[in-house]
Amino acid sequence: MTKVLFEHRGKKGVDTFAGWEAVGGFQALKRALKMKPEEVIEEVKASGLRGRGGAGFPTGVKWGFVPKNTGKPIYLCINADESEPGTCKDRVLMEELPFMCLEGALIAAYAIGAKLAFWYIRGEFDLSERVIRKAVETLREKGVIGKNVFGSGWDVDLVVHRGAGAYICGEETGLISSVEGDKGQPKIKPPFPAVEGAFRCPTIVNNVESLAAVPWILNKGGATYAALGTEKSKGTKLFSVSGAVAKPGVYEVEMGYPMRDLIMNECGGPQAGKTLKAIIPGGSSVPVLPAETALGMNLDYESVQAAGSLLGSGGVIVIDESQSMPELLAILGRFYAHESCGQCTPCREGTGWGSRLLNRIDDGGGKSEDMVTLERIARFMTGTTICFLASSMAMPIQSFFKHFRHEFEALLPATTEARGD
């Protein structure tokens, strides 16, 4: 299978400047700098690359949204705030292939006309931050970041900005608030960041994995990338598989790869003696699927959606029969209640209220009407807020109830009708 992101993974010294150069590093950047920015954007558009942070918006199209000649500086933010539970792919890219990530970012900066980029890195990612910071220093010494990059006349600078540890700073406008020095709170759209983002200037926010694919696309051509994957989901994608499998880890497969193959082949199947119960295919925010449904689908945006979930960030959480679903949902509830930025009413109150109900169900102290209340909460948290965090708690609630209702009901007292009084 063709590897795009992991083509050079594991090669000795590939995490050094010389090592990256030795495997053809910086050729793509040099090529890009000889092209017009619009041509770079066209190449990425042609590749069909979609944002790998979770939303799946076409990367080249996003770049094309930057307005021309506003007189304002343009910024690139690299979203390395990988905090979606179950997702750990950007960390691997940054730690093992830092120069590939940075090369992709520099190409993106050139394409959108940015002279300053912010590498926004998750607060808890200590090693990643050190690796990226060191790589940035090296690039600065080598003149790849700085004035007149590779004699092209183009100047660029890059600031590594470490977050303070907030899930919501992975949301692009939350990230922008944090870069600006404010509390990480998503901002209302419109205006969209491409028009008015960081410091009220045009800003593009891209996920690390999206940018890491760009050097390959420039080297091999957008069409080559587009030939991988499926009709609508092109290229390859990293999947972070965690949970009850023999070999959890980060795997690169072509879009459209069967989930069953990923779990059974790459990941070595369920852990010994375990039976799979459920899979969350795209990070904790997306709907859970019964294992059989999930194993029967292919890993591309459309197939996962057709199966009733979302591809999201590719954080595949594999759950076996020994795991209580009410317990798992209560854990997720606590996560979202803790991470809600607290701006929007339905999210601020709904995550907390919902979490308290989920906790008491899990503790055996639930009331018979709690599930109805939770369904109401989930309904009115969906699509009613500035960002998707509220929906991200609603989707698990709804899908856990849909597929594993009996596990919750078993913990609740019978309804009054059922008791007959």
Added chain:
Amino acid sequence: MVKLTVDGIEVEVPKGTNLIEASKQAGVEVPHFCYHSHLSIAGNCRMCMVEVEGMRGPQIGCNTGANEGMVVKTDTDLIKEQRAAVMEFLLVNHPIDCPVCDQAGECKLQMYYMEHDRRDSVVDLDDKLNKGKAIEVGPRVMLDQERCVACARCVRFCDEITETGELRLLNRGDHTTIGTFPGRALDNDYSVNTVDICPVGALTSRDFRFQARVWYLRHDDSICPGCATGCNVKISHYEQTTLQDYNGMAYRLRPRVNDEVNEAWMCDFGRREYCQVNEARIQQPFGHGIEIGWDGALGHVKNALLPVKDRGADAIAGVISYDATTEEVWLFRKLLREVFGQDRIAVVARRADGKADDYLIDGDKHPNRAGALLAAGEAAVGDLAGYLEGKVAVLVLGADLTDQLHGEAVKSAFAAINHKIVMAANRSETSDHATILMPTVSYAEKDGTFVNRQGRVQRLFPVLRKGFSCRRDLDVITDVANTFDAHWPRPEAAAIFAEMAAELPALAGLDYGTIGKLGAPLRDAALSTQGRKA
């Protein structure tokens, strides 16, 4: 301009007008907490949801711009459900302490609950979250974090209007609340505006809290008399209680929107100007410190002035302050000229210059210096001490001739005058030395106009009445004139203004109707236009 319909009512608004404002034009109120017409859009309360044909799901009205042909619906079942849901979320952790909350009666949460929710709670939790209560967040503002709905209006006010940034949303999730940075206080000169815009009882005014239940108050239009800016205000006052002592009491000033003057704000100093309506009021006419009633006072005036009336220009002086209305200065000048033959009039300061900034706070602490000088015209004297020197009697309307303000020479010249006839609403050093003292009224009790620093003519309205024996300044001036058989009619401020407008080019064409509630600029520009035409 674009045309759209809101609940079937067609309105025409500038393209991009947000749907809360567009709906307002159609007479449809879209409920909201975080939206404020004079602040940036936060879009966080999610109460202002409306349905727009062709757009997926409910949209927030505050951040959706009007477009040609838009069909907006605010009363669908979906919207009603959404609003009820937002109310339900807001009340999960909100204390139900309305009986002891100072905001009760003007609380959006209360009003919207009655309008959009009104059901029993399904919230069945053991306890609500506890946060900080009665926090002295600033010298004039009290914070109750449990009541906060995190709309962030106050935060945006401090960021965008005062640019002082004291307040922040702190913490996350349902622990979110507002607060200041450690060691910092909400202590800017406009801090109480945060209380006004707080839709709930989270921020309350330390001056006003627990003083009155708002449903006993009326809120009427007035002008802040605190400085030359003339912020448009609402004055809240007691009216309907059976407790006679409370009637006519003013409790607070709050800004009234006038984009030409004060936008939607006023300063914290101006808010204290309600005090002069209540405090140190002169309640009876006095003669040498003895209550003598109005007939007695006017009789004393006659006895004092009759002997010198015919040599008025040498014997009688008149002093009025920049606090007086334009009409009062005009009529006072007329009294001196027509009744006493005194062509000169002193128009003086009553307060020293004070703090100024580049926004609403003017250093000139008088509301009507421009108007008073306009009405006094060439009659105004420059040398106050020289003017008072050797006079037998002086009529003082609202001025305070202290040495701190006017110098020793003025004070001693005033002291040497035999008959000190003082008309004033509030006690002062000058009123304490009056031989005859007649009580007048505050700015909240009379008709009249102030001209602010921009040259904008703004109206005062008689919004409240005191129970004691004070009289409007114009009435007292007329009473004095009629004591000397002038036969003036009972003075109407509007008629006096019309008289001025006929004589003073700056006021040409203006009347109380055109000035209205929001004021009108002096006609200097109009004059120059006429000049060009000629």
